[in-house]
Amino acid sequence: MKYPIYFDYNATTPCHPQVVEHMLPYFSTHFGNASSKSHPYGWMAEDAVETAREELARLIGANPKEIIFTSGATESINLAIKGVFEQYSNQNQHYITCKTEHKAVLDTFKSIEAKGAKVTYLPVDNEGMVDLKGLAEAIQPDTKMISLMWANNETGVIHPVEEIAMLAEERDIIFFTDAVQAVGKIPVSTKNIHMMALSAHKFYGPKGVGALYIRHNHPLPKPKALIEGGGHEKGFRSGTLQVPAIVGLGSAASLALKNMKDESKRLESLRNKLESGILELEGTKLNSSQNNRLPHVSNISFEGVEGEELLRKLNKELAVSSGSACTSISPKPSHVLQAMGISPDLGKASVRFSLGITTTESDVDFAIAYVKETIASLRA
Amino acid sequence: MRVYFDNAATTAMDERVIEAMIPYMREHYGNPSSVHSHGREVRTAIERSRKKVAELLNTSPSEIFFTSGGTEADNTALVCGIETHGLTHAITSPIEHHAVLHTLEQLAKKGKIKLSLVNILPNGDIDMDHLESLLKDNPKSMVSLMHANNEIGNLNDLQAIGSLAKSYDSFFHSDTVQTMGHYEHDLKSLSVDSIVAGGHKFHGPKGSGFLYVRKDKKIHPFIFGGAQERNMRGGTENVIGIVGIAKALELAYEDMQGHRDHILSLKKHFIESLKQHIPDVKFNGQSGDLEKSLYTVLNVSLPHSEENAGMLLFNLDLNGISASGGSACSSGATVGSHVLRSLKADPSRESVRFSFSRFNTIDEVDYTVQKLKELYSVVV
Numbered sequence: 001m002k003y004p005i006y007f008d009y010n011a012t013t014p015c016h017p018q019v020v021e022h023m024l025p026y027f028s029t030h031f032g033n034a035s036s037k038s039h040p041y042g043w044m045a046e047d048a049v050e051t052a053r054e055e056l057a058r059l060i061g062a063n064p065k066e067i068i069f070t071s072g073a074t075e076s077i078n079l080a081i082k083g084v085f086e087q088y089s090n091q092n093q094h095y096i097t098c099k100t101e102h103k104a105v106l107d108t109f110k111s112i113e114a115k116g117a118k119v120t121y122l123p124v125d126n127e128g129m130v131d132l133k134g135l136a137e138a139i140q141p142d143t144k145m146i147s148l149m150w151a152n153n154e155t156g157v158i159h160p161v162e163e164i165a166m167l168a169e170e171r172d173i174i175f176f177t178d179a180v181q182a183v184g185k186i187p188v189s190t191k192n193i194h195m196m197a198l199s200a201h202k203f204y205g206p207k208g209v210g211a212l213y214i215r216h217n218h219p220l221p222k223p224k225a226l227i228e229g230g231g232h233e234k235g236f237r238s239g240t241l242q243v244p245a246i247v248g249l250g251s252a253a254s255l256a257l258k259n260m261k262d263e264s265k266r267l268e269s270l271r272n273k274l275e276s277g278i279l280e281l282e283g284t285k286l287n288s289s290q291n292n293r294l295p296h297v298s299n300i301s302f303e304g305v306e307g308e309e310l311l312r313k314l315n316k317e318l319a320v321s322s323g324s325a326c327t328s329i330s331p332k333p334s335h336v337l338q339a340m341g342i343s344p345d346l347g348k349a350s351v352r353f354s355l356g357i358t359t360t361e362s363d364v365d366f367a368i369a370y371v372k373e374t375i376a377s378l379r380a
Numbered sequence: 381m382r383v384y385f386d387n388a389a390t391t392a393m394d395e396r397v398i399e400a401m402i403p404y405m406r407e408h409y410g411n412p413s414s415v416h417s418h419g420r421e422v423r424t425a426i427e428r429s430r431k432k433v434a435e436l437l438n439t440s441p442s443e444i445f446f447t448s449g450g451t452e453a454d455n456t457a458l459v460c461g462i463e464t465h466g467l468t469h470a471i472t473s474p475i476e477h478h479a480v481l482h483t484l485e486q487l488a489k490k491g492k493i494k495l496s497l498v499n500i501l502p503n504g505d506i507d508m509d510h511l512e513s514l515l516k517d518n519p520k521s522m523v524s525l526m527h528a529n530n531e532i533g534n535l536n537d538l539q540a541i542g543s544l545a546k547s548y549d550s551f552f553h554s555d556t557v558q559t560m561g562h563y564e565h566d567l568k569s570l571s572v573d574s575i576v577a578g579g580h581k582f583h584g585p586k587g588s589g590f591l592y593v594r595k596d597k598k599i600h601p602f603i604f605g606g607a608q609e610r611n612m613r614g615g616t617e618n619v620i621g622i623v624g625i626a627k628a629l630e631l632a633y634e635d636m637q638g639h640r641d642h643i644l645s646l647k648k649h650f651i652e653s654l655k656q657h658i659p660d661v662k663f664n665g666q667s668g669d670l671e672k673s674l675y676t677v678l679n680v681s682l683p684h685s686e687e688n689a690g691m692l693l694f695n696l697d698l699n700g701i702s703a704s705g706g707s708a709c710s711s712g713a714t715v716g717s718h719v720l721r722s723l724k725a726d727p728s729r730e731s732v733r734f735s736f737s738r739f740n741t742i743d744e745v746d747y748t749v750q751k752l753k754e755l756y757s758v759v760v
Contacts, residue, residue, distance in 0.1 A: 001417070023405075033580075071452065227452050
């Protein structure tokens with residue numbers, strides 16, 4: 001079968017060929033259980049896991065022992081939020097997050113709300129930005145954690161994480177960030193950040209593996225374990241380590257560190273070309289701020305067309321989405337765009353283009369022409 | 381010669397499983413939740429895998445949920461089974477895997493349940509009379525008893541436990557990690573409410589697993605965020621893991637009897653040769669009984685010897701033999717095996733678990749017995 005041109009790198013990315021090469025020996029030759037201490041199969045596996053931990057730590061500016069491997073960002077997010085909630089059990093608990101967070105964060109907050117936590121969902125402005133003054137004002141005496149994403153998956157909008165982290169630190173509150181869309185794409189650091197969730201498949205690693213960064217040597221508490229068992233990952237996450245996937249995550253992290261600067265420049269210029277090409281059409285609008293966003297993402301709304309039909313037509317030649325893949329099965333308009341004040345109909349007629357490693361100039365030229373043609377035929 | 385006799389810790393992947401997975405790292409990399417064809421192609425692969433697993437276990441695809449492994453599946457069944465069905469008491473045994481034991485202990489510590497441990501007979505079998513009396517005193521319990529013990533190979537009678545649990549209106553969960561892919565599970569006739577699998581125990585990938593939950597015992601999700609796995613498990617699916625575990629199970633079922641006969645012949649030969657060459661050799665639990673134990677596990681108890689005290693696994697490794705002292709998950713810990721402690725095994729003797737797979741040969745058994753004979757020659 002022939003696939004359309006892929007413009008959905010925020011949903012997932014292919015494994016980089018070098019990542020696959022690094023993983024393969026750990027499926028076959030080095031198949032040991034990383035917890036086996038009595039023979040070299042185990043030692044080889046453990047060494048590979050520790051190397052990957054160092055590679056990832058380097059990418060995010062952490063200490064290797066602050067990295068906990070998980071089955072992906074969603075599990076990391078569940079561990080961070082529910083783990084902190086359990087840590088403070090029997091206390092009044094207040095949390096601050098934002099309306100435009102990923103479902104993994106919002107659904108997990110819903111689950112602790114049902115168990116008695118109070119949660120403030122901050123609004124955003126029409127460019128998707130959170131207001132720092134509003135954040136500071138939302139803090140209450142029993143606020144246990146602020147949870148704000150680094151970069152939005154639908155619009156690419158980047159939150160002022162440094163300022164938020166500093167504010168949380170000054171007020172002695174845990175700051176947790178879902179950095180899934182930022183890690184490997186733009187420089188991140190762990191300064192003043194207590195926990196950070198990330199996922200390999202968003203930056204050319206395999207699906208089914210991620211990590212939670214948990215700060216060491218800090219008086220603020222660490223989360224309680226979500227998955228109990230053999231006590232792997234210092235007790236934070238039990239279960240046999242999936243060595244090949246972890247090796248893949250490490251190798252993707254090293255590649256990202258090496259290529260990020262040049263690749264983000266390349267993608268930004270392609271994205272700008274794509275965006276200005278499409279925005280030449282009447283009745284189109286960029287759904288985010290022009291600045292403060294990821295270099296490879298563009299979210300554009302199209303007036304006068306019906307969302308589902310638009311997507312169906314575009315998907316014949318372009319793999320794009322109308323928002324998060326995780327919710328794309330449900331026909332509801334994007335909660336992110338809604339929070340930015342975009343009407344449900346226009347929200348549904350909005351398309352996210354996200355570019356990546358295989359995107360070329362001719363892909364972009366084709367996409368501009370195809371979008372123009374499709375819109376014209378739909379409006380006719 | 382390099383001999384791998386630690387297959388209860390993890391197994392080497394079957395080449396055919398790796399081959400089935402690779403296309404989903406390279407060409408078919410879409411996010412299964414994406415509506416475009418990159419996504420739909422991968423969604424199809426996941427549902428095909430689910431259908432295959434369900435067919436092999438004689439159940440419906442709607443009762444199979446993919447997880448990151450056996451540990452997550454056990455946690456899900458126990459934590460959410462207890463919460464969803466409002467259970468306040470649980471029964472397990474002191475020789476369960478830590479994925480079960482620690483999970484229930486945590487729930488007890490948090491005050492969510494009262495936990496009772498069923499007595500274990502000196503041979504490692506469950507005291508069924510005690511189980512019944514516990515159920516009589518505490519109807520509507522969570523009963524969690526494994527199918528086969530990972531260290532000593534004792535097999536529990538799931539049918540007997542299941543009907544007992546049922547008659548006391550209880551939820552019966554069984555950790556079937558060690559028997560999945562090695563025994564046939566017919567879920568139409570077996571009276572269990574939930575069972576689990578970890579792909580890497582039967583030549584599939586690490587980081588893959590599934591949970592079966594009976595239709596009329598539905599439970600709520602453990603990991604929130606996104607509508608994946610029909611709202612049962614948030615997070616982008618581990619596509620290669622899912623494709624891999626289904627393929628591995630398919631291969632296991634293709635010639636289960638053949639593999640079993642082969643492995644049993646190795647174990648039989650191992651037992652006979654050890655008895656012949658090592659004076660006072662014993663077998664822990666039921667593992668020395670070909671009829672009553674998991675055919676892949678032999679837990680050998682060797683007489684005290686100065687040369688080997690605390691060094692036996694090391695000495696075996698020097699001779700190229702990979703085995704373990706018990707569960708890999710706790711093999712880093714110095715506390716020794718909780719299973720052998722529960723059996724009140726003589727601490728002056730050395731215990732080694734040898735565990736086999738279809739890839740092992742009779743020559744490897746002969747070689748290992750020869751080396752053990754040399755290591756213990758001074759004792760005679």
